[in-house]
Amino acid sequence: MSIDGHHHLNHPLSYLLQREGWTADSYLVRLDAAHQRLGYGPIARDRKKVTRWTRHGVVPEIRTQVAMARLHGVPDDEIAARPWPEWLRLACVRNRHVLDAEWTPTVTMELLARVAAGGPMDRRGFLVVAGVSPILAGLGTAEPAVASTRGSRIGARVPALFEQSLAVLRRQDDQLGSGQVHASARAQLQLIITTLKGKSYTDTTGRRLYGAAAEAARICAWTAYDSGRQSLAEEYYVTALRAAASSGDAVTTANILGFWAVLRYATGDPRGGVDLVAEAVSQSRRIGSPKMDAMLYATRARAHSYAGEVRETRQSFGAAFEAFDRSRSHGAEAPDCVYWLTLGELHMKVGSCELTLGCPDKALEQFTQASGDLHINAALHEGFPRDAAIYLAREGQARVGLGDLDGAVDAGHRAIQHLGGVSSARGTSSLTDLRTQLANHGDVPLVRDFLEQTA
Template identity: 65%
Template structure:
């Protein structure tokens, strides 16, 4: 299912109902609620799903009753957002209390089954603010007295394994790493449920569970399974909040923000990053700050806010300068990938989103300048990201009328992607081919399209 599919169209497809079938069922409920008969013109359903028409309040109440959704959700969420609740197979992920028992149960469920939300991409968190409010009330991790005793070496081993997984994802791609991340999460959850430990070790175990869930979320997102990714982020945030680990929490929020602005919710993405930045003083990491401001810049750019995006880009570069000045101080391992080249890539993407291809190309060029420099973008270490950014560079060159340069960047992108497993990488090239299609009459473009068909 495409992420932009209307929830009513999705429900009809899932149930195998035609528009007429649906109106018969809806009409019966509409009548039972005392609202009288409902017109059975099948075009009405088309207008609801494709024409931007909002059903009247009585029709929405009948829909809520038909799909088992509490009526108050109609006023709490706009149409058709509230109807997305009918697409969730298990609403406990959204409604469970922020207790240790609920968190471990949900961690166990996603680790064992891979989650329960729609696999093909439906996001169901329609408001980020309630999630962040829930995280603020999370029950802190506690000691456990039953089972074999484990000490500090256990979370340390998990931390080492997760650091390896992060780097394997860079080189091998998300498709191959996702299964390993799930296996690691299952092992951590088993440890949480069956061993005894102190409160401090309990916090660390919740922290590694949160990071394992984040890697599961990221690899699911990069594999094109956006709904599943959001489920992992939700559960990961629960574990992070109970751990009290500000670095793990901020990292989850930052990666979740990528998912939200990529799926049309830049405001939600900004809220996630703002929460993460609120933890910055306690973290004390200039590199983490640079990463967070880069995420904030992307969210503002997706929202079309030039000034806010530019301010955040400048803040990201300023923070990175402080990180270089404090190079002797230890930074969190989760920002190992950040360097000046990466920031230029992010800034270039912002420029592209804001319709400024000239500025985008300047940043993309700066990112790869002096490939042997310490803080240049290391293409061989990050082939998937390099492929995606080169596709964006090609888009900028195309917008500037440099078709030869655009094709050259596109070919380099294809070379870096190779056989890496990444739906995002593949999608970036598919989108680029669609853009090239309008220039098919140009020989160099025609040859590229023929060779990559």
């Protein structure tokens, strides 16, 4: 699905032309030169080619793609590894300083301050990193936070207050939506940064403050992503991971990696999502929380489903259910950051996996199982209206796939009711996806009425 909507600048070629100040004609001149240097001969310089590539879903022939890769400095093997136009997004990578900077607490604070001061929700653009491997490699080189002798002395009470505030922000996002919470998260991050730079504290307090900064940045990232700002979200995720590494907090690190994986698999990089979750699982072994494990396995299942890997998807959500059962039977205390994971949420995630894999019947079984349990249903719909709306829209898509148009329209109406007053680009996008599927049945009166009412 599209996170940013359908604006044509979301196409990487349109973005590159705008960034470089090239017209369609001047681009084709450059592309023709690259094409001929490869020994492929000239290409037709019909400017409508560019429009067909960027707006009408036409895929350039393979030799043209190779010439594009050479022109934009993308390795040839990426063309085989990623479908058009996903490989071209690698040419849109920016902010190399975020990737190349040393993993020290001082540099991390500079990067956090820079991204936090960049303006509220002011960038769309494309993802910051081409692949996640360089970032994951940096984790093992991070220097831990140390004591500070600047300013007045603070103790453990200050990071505890920040941690309480962040717990509130997480829950406000559930109820109010990302658009309204992002500014608050940025303000909290800036206050933590100011405290780190201007106060005196011990090593232990410093590490907790870096952990709080990491979680604040993660909330900024999540709310940016949920509002359709992928590039801004990834900047926050990269810097959040740096702060988490300096804090030495496995819970915060694993949580950031799990949420970042969602962005990667939903924006054309499911392999990157799998790699991020793999690192998160290794961090989670230090925690000993079955509920954290269940969240990560469910996220891994979604990444595999986006990659079309059926066996791996089902193995992962099997592991998620097993871990969740252990969390309930053993009564183990779970980190606060996974408070939102319920049995109903797990069933809904599995349903989403099956829908992505093209199995609407299995998807509907999971959606129905979750909504059939009154306790689960109430907890999901009352505590998490945005998630309820997204899952109801997906249930509607499954019903369309099975020919149950009455059920699909009913699910769509209920989704709209839950989304009212909650700002979320993901929620809106899910409803758009349902409307798109229903539009194929616009001759049915019930469907036509729904489409007209929700236009």
